[in-house]
Amino acid sequence: MAALLALAGCSNGQNKANDTVSSDANNSTETAETKAAGNNVLRIGTEGAYAPFNYTNADGTLGGFDIEIANAICADMQVTCEIMAQDWDGIIPGLKAGKYDAIVAAMSVTPERSQQVAFTDPYFSNVLVFLAKKDSTFDPAKVTDINAHSIAAQRSTISSQWLESTYPKADMKLYDTLSNAFLDLGAGRVDAMISDKLPAIEWLSSTSGSDYVLKGAEIDINDNFAIAVRPNDEALQAKINTSLSNIKANGTYDKIHQKYFAVPASATLTEAPAVDSTAQ
Numbered sequence: 001m002a003a004l005l006a007l008a009g010c011s012n013g014q015n016k017a018n019d020t021v022s023s024d025a026n027n028s029t030e031t032a033e034t035k036a037a038g039n040n041v042l043r044i045g046t047e048g049a050y051a052p053f054n055y056t057n058a059d060g061t062l063g064g065f066d067i068e069i070a071n072a073i074c075a076d077m078q079v080t081c082e083i084m085a086q087d088w089d090g091i092i093p094g095l096k097a098g099k100y101d102a103i104v105a106a107m108s109v110t111p112e113r114s115q116q117v118a119f120t121d122p123y124f125s126n127v128l129v130f131l132a133k134k135d136s137t138f139d140p141a142k143v144t145d146i147n148a149h150s151i152a153a154q155r156s157t158i159s160s161q162w163l164e165s166t167y168p169k170a171d172m173k174l175y176d177t178l179s180n181a182f183l184d185l186g187a188g189r190v191d192a193m194i195s196d197k198l199p200a201i202e203w204l205s206s207t208s209g210s211d212y213v214l215k216g217a218e219i220d221i222n223d224n225f226a227i228a229v230r231p232n233d234e235a236l237q238a239k240i241n242t243s244l245s246n247i248k249a250n251g252t253y254d255k256i257h258q259k260y261f262a263v264p265a266s267a268t269l270t271e272a273p274a275v276d277s278t279a280q
Contacts, residue, residue: 041080042236044070045100048085049177052202052260053106053225056085065260069123070104072252073227076243088177089156092116095230102240103228106196108158118231120240122224123253128159129200130215131185132192140192140216146170149191152181158223159194182208198261 046066048056054064062083074081086094088105095103095117108126109119130151132138139145146167153160155174163170173190175181178199185193186208193200197218203209227244229237247253 041082042074042077042102043100044081044083045086045091045094045103046083046105047088047091049179050106050199052198065256066104066106068256072247072256073240073243076246077239095228101229101236106225107228108223109226113228117228118233118237119226119228120237121244122226123244124225126223126225127197128162128194128219128221129197130192130194131200131204131212132215133211134213136191138192138215143167152185152190152193153195154178154181158221159196162219162221163194185212
């Protein structure tokens with residue numbers, strides 16, 4: 001498992017270009033704590049394309065679990081949230097360059113990222129799942145099935161990196177966004193897909209995903225989502241941790257969680273043996 005997480009990039013994962021930024025940019029950036037003290041505003045970066053965690057509404061506003069958690073934390077901190085969307089590949093560089101003060105974007109804690117940013121306490125635990133058509137014989141518990149079917153995944157994520165590491169012979173089809181991966185799955189251009197569980201459930205609840213189900217067992221890879229700040233923002237990191245603890249204690253977190261993650265009956269797991277997460 002330690003070796004797997006060392007390979008992992010988010011539920012969101014990302015590549016080395018995302019995680020690499022010059023020390024000059026970091027050293028010249030004013031800390032978020034100083035800025036928040038000056039104008040009572042906390043700037044938050046998110047992707048805006050990873051429902052139900054974060055997404056962009058038709059009117060251009062941002063919504064989702066991450067957005068509501070960020071707003072609840074800001075309310076507890078008594079600061080105003082300014083939340084902006086950023087393409088996933090540039091989300092860590094944007095933080096390091098001072099474009100925003102924190103990232104709330106379903107970001108997995110990994111050793112590689114921990115060298116570039118400082119993480120708060122986790123605010124969500126993630127598992128992976130496979131999806132395929134209801135009438136598909138695809139069984140992710142069988143290595144032969146994994147290798148015999150085309151499988152979609154979002155590029156540079158925990159999902160794609162787990163699949164590549166565990167099943168190096170798999171026919172992987174990688175996409176820049178999760179939405180495009182779901183689009184090809186729904187159009188029949190791939191046989192199956194691997195994804196974080198909750199975005200998968202969100203899609204299965206849509207019209208496009210009505211003919212699809214989760215296949216096999218959940219894959220627990222000890223994947224935790226946390227909020228990222230710059231390494232020199234220890235005070236902000238501590239304040240976010242305090243507010244995160246507060247919203248969990250006062251019931252705000254549970255209300256937001258229930259709103260987004262109630263599982264519909266149509267998306268329940270099909271009966272199948274557990275996935276062999278160590279198969280090669």
